[in-house]
Every structure is written in C-alpha cells, then in structure tokens.
Amino acid sequence: MSLGTLDRSPPPFFKQGLSALSKLTLLGALAVLLMVTDNRFAMTAAIRSVLVTALTPLQWLAMVPVQWGQSAGKRFQLLETAQAKAESTSRALAEQSARAGQVEDLTLENKRLRDLLGLRERVATQGLAAQVLYDAADPYAHRVIIDQGATQGVQAGSAVLDESGVLGQVTRVHPLVSEVTLLTDREQAIPVLNTRTGVRSVAYGQPGLFKHELELRFMAGNADVQEGDVLSTSGVDAVYPPGLPVAKVVSVQRQAESAFARVQCEPFAQMGSTRHVLVLPPTGLLLPPAPAVPETKHPRGRDKTARNTNKSR
C-alpha cells in the first residue's frame, strides 16, 4: 500500500522477497554480463531478435501518426514546390537516360574485352527494395531501421544504396526488420576508389557537430587528391559491388608537421532524410569458391609466391 491511497490490501509483512539492494546487485551484474556478451561474443542475437519481433506491433502502432503527419505534409505542400520537384526529376531522368543508353553498349564491350583477356566476369547483384522506418535514437551511433528482414532474404553485410549513392551496410538482421549502419557512423569504413586517379583507399565515418562527413585516413601528404574528386566503391572488399558513387572530396588540408593529408569527403547519399533504399547482397557470396591449392611440398620461397598468386586472383 502506498502513501495516501485507499488501497484495501495490507502490505506484505513476511513475504518481502529480495531486498532492493540485492536486486540492484543481481540485476546490475546481469546487465553488465549482457553488455560484455553483446560487445565481445555476439551471443545475444537471439534475445535481440525475439524482443524486436515482439515489439513489431508496437512499432507499427507508433508509425501510424508519423505517417499521417507525413501524408498531411505532402497534401498541403505548395503547388510550386511540387511542380519544381517534378521538373527537376524529369531533367535528371533525361540526363540519366542518355547515360543508360550507353550502358548496354558498354556492358557488351566490357564482356568481350574481359573474354579476350581471360578475366572473370563482373558479378551482377540482385537488389531488394526497402523503406527506412526510422532513425535509431542513439546519439552515439548513426543507424536506421529498414522494413525488410531475414524473412525477405536480407543478409548481414549487405550494401544499402539510396538514389544518389551508397548509404551504408546492414549490420544486424532480425526476422522482419534490419539495422543499417550509415557510412557516417564512427565505426563504419568503406573501401573506395578515386575515379580521377584510380587510387584505392578507405573512407571512415566522421560524425561532426553539425555535419557528418567521411574522412580518408592515412593519405600521404603528397597524395594526388583534389577537391571535387569523386570516390566510388572499389569492389575489392567482396561486399560492395564496384563503381557505386560514395562521396565527393570537399576539403584537402596538407599540413607541414604531419606526414598525412587531412581529406574530408561529403557522402552523396541523403544520410538524414532518405526514405527508399536498395539492399544489395555482399558480392563475396556470389563469387565462386577459390580453387583448392594442391598440397605439395615446395621450398619455402616458392610456397609463398603460390599463395600470393592465389590471393590476387
């Protein structure tokens, strides 16, 4: 019975249960154990999946007023805004259709040249359209939740694109929804290729106070990077298909005291406001398995070269 209520049942005198302090110790230790397991051993995926699936009806319920608000906002937007949007879309479509016409031609040419050189064909991936449900409310991480999960065939590690470039990577798959870590997350990295010079590097997420960007780390101070260079996926990681636009270099600072240049890039994808995305499975899963190396006894030096050639294929 709590203070000042007309409760009819007396408080229990003898069946008090555990004291508050022992409950705190017990459950606090359990929470710490869960955190360590989650961080180090990744054994908690089952608990997470069960809880997420149980929460799905609540999430749908919470989505309803949000969707109403969005549809009301669309309904009451100005006619001029809608017209300008339609015009810019049709202009972009016209620009893209010219390029799209060349793609068939170039694909054929590429295939013939690759046949001629005896190279393996490029991997064609099949995409899965998805919708962003909401931003994960964690101020430390940059993640969004999409409405496709393991039942629709989403795999962990898949690349996620929006209409203008790579958005991120699927990091956790639940039965009905999946978590996508955005490229601007502190712990996310993506192998990129400078389309002007062909130099490969890795772009790391760099969340900022106002603007979230990517950073090319460990670029030599005299590296050939300029503002306006376009970075695309390099395809050497067996995750992202090659040639997807990732980011544009916005600033290059070369400091005399540092051996490395500070290269800041702005991602093409709309990290904060995108709604519709495409999920591409990791290209590594589509590649044929590497041929088995015959177990023969070589001298040490030759063995190493054989392993290297196998790796480079």
Next chain:
Amino acid sequence: MIMPQGKHLLLPANPLFIWSSLVAAILGNMLLSMSGLGRAAWVPDLLALTLVFWNVHQPLRVGIGAAFVFGLIMDVQQTTLLGQHALAYVVLSYWAVSIHRRLLWFPVSTQTGHVLPLFALAQALVMAVRFAGGAGWPAWSSLLAPVCTAGLWPMATAVLLAPQRRPPDPDKHRPL
C-alpha cells in the same frame, strides 16, 4: 494514517492502467525517435520518467525487475549495446524506490528537483558505459536530456494520478 497536509486520499491504482501507461511510454519514445527528432540527444526519456513515477508511487507493483525488463526493451528498440539501458534503469529504479517514502511529502515542484539527480545519474551511467566501450562524447545537448525528463515530472504526476483522483464511487446498497 499519517498524510501530508492538504492532500487528497487517492483511489487505489489500477494495475492495468500502470502497465498500459508503461507501454504507452515505450510508444511515446518510439514516436519521438520516428518523428524527425531522430537521434537528437536532448529528447526526454518518457519511459524512464514513467518508471520512476510508478517506482515512487507503487513500489510494490513496479520494482527493479520491471525496470530491468523495460531497459532491455529500450536497448533493442534503440539498437544500443544490450544491457546499457537496463543497467541505467535498474540504478534509477533502486534510487527511486529508496527515496519513495520521503519524496511524496514534498510538493510536486520540489519533487522535480529531487528526481533530477536520478535522471542525471542514469545519463552519466550510460555515458560512462559508452565511454568504456570506446565511444566519444555524444553532443553537448545530451546534458539537457535529464533536465527535460525531470521537467516533465509535474505533467506525469497530473496525468498518471488522474484516474486515482476521481471521486470515489459509493455503492447505493452498501453505503460503507
């Protein structure tokens, strides 16, 4: 029964209302994260507020175990480290249960000042856990979150005690 002066005798709390208010708080947190506010760090935590409220008013019904379960749900919903919110809510709930006898003797405005350190401690605990996990400083606005949450205490008192403030419904045939 010894009661603070000028206080009404309240009706007993309906358990269904208690649990549905906690579920509604989860729903409110989801709605805040979906409605454009996204990952803004100053957004108040409605679930923590509701949990502390019921820990203070009904410590026998909503205790530390409930706080742990709701913390796990928040961890899953916000895709954070599993156990991070659970730990914060367990500590929050322990402190709320241990001050519940004293807190209700104060007027609501003073109670707000009493619960502010609780929410600040929970926030500091989350920050410490993330710092140990290698994360940096989230944003300066995250210092505002406990203030926002504690600022909603009078509103929570008004809304969540409203069903108990109804006039008692006497039975005509059994007046006592």
